[in-house]
Amino acid sequence: MKRCFTVMMSAVVIAALSPTLSAQWPLRPQPAVPKGPDGKPNLTAPAARTPDGKPDLSGIWMRSTRTEAPGSAPPGRPPLATFGNVGAGFKEGLPFQPWAAELVKKRAGALENPDALCLPQGPLEYHSDPQPREIIQLPQKTLIIYESNYGIRTIYTDGRRLPPQGEPQPYWHGYSVGRWDGETLVVESNNFRGALTGQPGDGWLDGRGSPFTDALTLTERFRRVNFGNLAIDVTIDDPKAYTRPFTVRVEQEIVADGSEMIEFICHENQMFLKLTGRG
């Protein structure tokens, strides 16, 4: 009965939304999108490759809205993270150090969430924000431009190694280097601004504030499954905040309808500050 209701209501919503088509943001044709016999984008076609034969991760990506119950990930596949909770897929939650578990409780009021303050989001917030991100893969580096909160990341793929922890000034996005392992781009990052700086917004992995510290080494394995799908397995190795490393997955889907990135200027009219008595 509940399902019937949902299906019925979905039809109502689709009907309500359909007049919007004429008013959409102008679409640009995308000749590189593979098409099926019906002329529609073929999202399961093989991924594009760069001239040197590597998979090409370039494109505009939206997070997948697929979710799963805690503990239901199939064997061998990391559980899905959500924007709000990196540990959503673990039955037992995240392996917090005691102080980190306490901090998550304190952060429940969420006033220091970097996202709320229009500051750069945490690495997994950026991966799973409902606003898109554009990956631009170049021979010596890969750039990720996040539509949310001015995020721009450089991943160096010129063979350099990670700098020693603590050597460069710590970055909001960390310092990232990438290398190819077969079909997978493996990106390691360190030198993050961590939760122990005491600065508002530092060290939030996700929307509820699961922390990370300056001891974090983040490993992201990007694999373009096919034309339409990107799987990112993210390993958080931060012995100061967690009792053991853990790995979660974020899934993203290509934007193939010709829509593009749109600017998002977070500070323009920040009513959050006024409504929470901060501004």
Next chain:
Amino acid sequence: MNIKAAVLVVGFGLLLAGRPAVAHHAFSAEFDADKPVKLTGAVTRLDWTNPHAWIYVDVKDETGKVANWGFELASPNGLMRSGWTRFSLKPGDVVTVEGVRAKNGSNNANAAAVTLASTGRRLFAGSSQEQQP
């Protein structure tokens, strides 16, 4: 339709549309999900601003006293992806807004659904609550 059903419907519709509403902020710090409001009145202004668009509506109470209410919508980029522009509403349009009230007790609310009285068409479907944990 009660507020809960409306929120469910809007949320599910957005899932299907694959273009979720966009929020950037701590919804629970600003708005109280347990204080639903449903108000009708004439639009006085539409602010097509980041990080959230706002509409302002003159709402008359039972005594005839008029108060100007502000309603937070999704962000312009999210609204544009849902097919709406800053010309989708103009001053004088009568709308019914369903949403939840600001925690600080001011005449502000987060809009889950905006319905245009003249056509019954729903505008700006999409609360900025969607992104929260």
